[in-house]
Amino acid sequence: MLRKLLKYEIKATSRIYLPMYALLIVFALINKFFIAVNADYLKIPMMIAMTVFVVIIVGICVMTLVVTIQRFNKNLLTDEGYLSFTLPVKVHTHVDAKMIVALLWSVLSAIVGVVSVFVMAINEDTIQKWSKFMSELIPAFNSLGAAGYVIVLEGIILVVVATLSAAVKIYAAITIGNMSSKHRLLVGLGAYLGFGVIEQIIVSIFGSSMSSRIEIYFRNLDTIASKAAGAETALLWLIVYTLIFGALYYFLTNWMLKKKLNLE
Amino acid sequence: MENILECQNLVKFFPGCLALNSVNLAVPKGKIVGLLGPNGSGKSTMIKLANGLITPTSGKILINGMEPGIETKKIVSYLPERTYLNDWMTVNNMIEFFCDFYTDFNKQKAYDMLQRLGVDPSLRLKTMSKGTKEKVQLILVMSREAELYLLDEPIGGVDPAARDYILDTIIGNYNENATIIISTHLISDVEKILDEVIFINKGNIVLASTVDDIREHENKSVDALFREVFKC
Numbered sequence: 001m002l003r004k005l006l007k008y009e010i011k012a013t014s015r016i017y018l019p020m021y022a023l024l025i026v027f028a029l030i031n032k033f034f035i036a037v038n039a040d041y042l043k044i045p046m047m048i049a050m051t052v053f054v055v056i057i058v059g060i061c062v063m064t065l066v067v068t069i070q071r072f073n074k075n076l077l078t079d080e081g082y083l084s085f086t087l088p089v090k091v092h093t094h095v096d097a098k099m100i101v102a103l104l105w106s107v108l109s110a111i112v113g114v115v116s117v118f119v120m121a122i123n124e125d126t127i128q129k130w131s132k133f134m135s136e137l138i139p140a141f142n143s144l145g146a147a148g149y150v151i152v153l154e155g156i157i158l159v160v161v162a163t164l165s166a167a168v169k170i171y172a173a174i175t176i177g178n179m180s181s182k183h184r185l186l187v188g189l190g191a192y193l194g195f196g197v198i199e200q201i202i203v204s205i206f207g208s209s210m211s212s213r214i215e216i217y218f219r220n221l222d223t224i225a226s227k228a229a230g231a232e233t234a235l236l237w238l239i240v241y242t243l244i245f246g247a248l249y250y251f252l253t254n255w256m257l258k259k260k261l262n263l264e
Numbered sequence: 265m266e267n268i269l270e271c272q273n274l275v276k277f278f279p280g281c282l283a284l285n286s287v288n289l290a291v292p293k294g295k296i297v298g299l300l301g302p303n304g305s306g307k308s309t310m311i312k313l314a315n316g317l318i319t320p321t322s323g324k325i326l327i328n329g330m331e332p333g334i335e336t337k338k339i340v341s342y343l344p345e346r347t348y349l350n351d352w353m354t355v356n357n358m359i360e361f362f363c364d365f366y367t368d369f370n371k372q373k374a375y376d377m378l379q380r381l382g383v384d385p386s387l388r389l390k391t392m393s394k395g396t397k398e399k400v401q402l403i404l405v406m407s408r409e410a411e412l413y414l415l416d417e418p419i420g421g422v423d424p425a426a427r428d429y430i431l432d433t434i435i436g437n438y439n440e441n442a443t444i445i446i447s448t449h450l451i452s453d454v455e456k457i458l459d460e461v462i463f464i465n466k467g468n469i470v471l472a473s474t475v476d477d478i479r480e481h482e483n484k485s486v487d488a489l490f491r492e493v494f495k496c
Contacts, residue, residue, distance in 0.1 A: 001365075004364045004365060007364075008361065008364075012350070012352075015352065079344075079346050079347065079348050080348050080350060081317070081348075082317060082342075082344040082346065082348040083348040083349070085315070085316065085317055086315050086316075086317070086337055086340070086342050087337065087365045087366075088334050088335075088337040088338040088365065088366070089334065089337075089365070090334055181278070181279055259319060260319060261316070261317065261318065261319055262318045262319065263312070263317045263318060
């Protein structure tokens with residue numbers, strides 16, 4: 001059932017994302033043309049095209065957030081919820097599908113953004129600078145040995161976990177907001193801010209009891225190898241932290257959708 | 265298990281309003297039941313509870329002996345009183361969607377009914393009138409071979425000619441073991457197809473009886489009895 005839900009979720013969202021991506025690439029090409037020509041009489045159109053490009057990038061960022069909120073809210077908690085929740089599908093499968101698709105578009109948006117900048121900026125000069133940069137980076141990276149790969153891997157895992165956790169935190173807030181019969185938006189917003197405060201409190205309680213040990217640990221990292229090990233540990237803790245809170249939000253959302261659902 | 269739907273001391277409380285007041289009810293299999301009551305009497309609340317769209321304050325509602333969940337959703341075909349179709353899909357898309365999720369969906373039946381009611385399946389739902397959307401939704405719901413159909417105001421928004429066809433399809437399409445519960449206040453229209461009626465008012469069951477009994481003992485139609493019971 002997850003696969004079927006994913007299919008329809010992607011169908012429903014791609015009609016919003018794909019045109020935006022296409023638009024971004026088109027404007028990247030237009031900008032590339034202006035940069036290549038670089039004529040004085042084209043200065044104003046060039047500035048306009050560049051501004052539009054930046055606006056589209058910002059637009060995609062905002063849209064990714066808005067669509068993540070909207071899909072969950074609209075598809076599950078408004079009229080469409082009457083269909084979604086009468087499908088013979090487990091509640092958590094709905095949440096899973098929404099989370100996975102949110103992750104998919106976040107990653108794709110980032111990739112498309114980077115690619116569009118590359119398309120726009122690529123010319124002989126930038127290629128040369130880039131290869132020089134890489135020729136310095138790679139030996140530095142290799143000097144770290146295996147630790148370098150571990151850090152990259154941890155970084156990727158952190159991005160994935162953090163994106164999923166951010167999405168499910170929003171879902172939990174929306175679901176709590178939906179429990180209120182009158183002020184859904186306000187309660188939802190309050191819940192989201194409340195989560196932040198609770199996270200802060202827990203982290204500071206935990207952190208203050210450990211702070212001296214953490215300080216000593218990082219002060220003693222003087223060699224490159226031990227610094228890399230320090231980064232590995234720090235990333236690992238970040239992953240664990242995001243994972244724990246993400247899991248809490250996930251179970252909270254599922255529990256409420258299962259036991260406390262009250263569609264208007 | 266003889267009863268397809270059972271309510272045991274079912275209570276639903278909304279802030280500032282008692283929607284269902286300790287309802288006890290049993291609906292046997294294979295009947296067409298009218299859930300009749302004035303606006304705001306608790307009809308929709310009961311049907312939404314049966315679908316698990318809202319949770320009971322206390323008491324139980326059982327479908328085929330099970331609390332609402334994935335197993336009951338497989339056998340219940342529900343028509344809500346609002347449109348739940350997403351605007352951007354075509355009717356063809358919706359039929360695919362129902363095919364994908366409900367194993368008991370009969371595609372052929374859906375296309376036959378669409379043709380009969382003159383709905384073009386390649387149209388987007390966005391372009392349709394409210395009545396046409398309601399027809400599409402009813403066709404989707406009735407094209408399932410479910411064990412329990414819960415129809416909330418199924419004919420409210422469609423024209424009288426389509427109303428007759430829809431009622432005919434409702435009785436023509438269901439098999440003997442299936443149960444249909446129709447909530448409505450358009451009693452005279454549905455009366456002829458009902459086996460049993462449940463009168464509900466302010467969250468209480470006022471009367472549960474077979475249509476034949478009403479005709480025999482009260483010597484009047486369901487519509488007349490309804491007007492008498494709910495006289496303002």
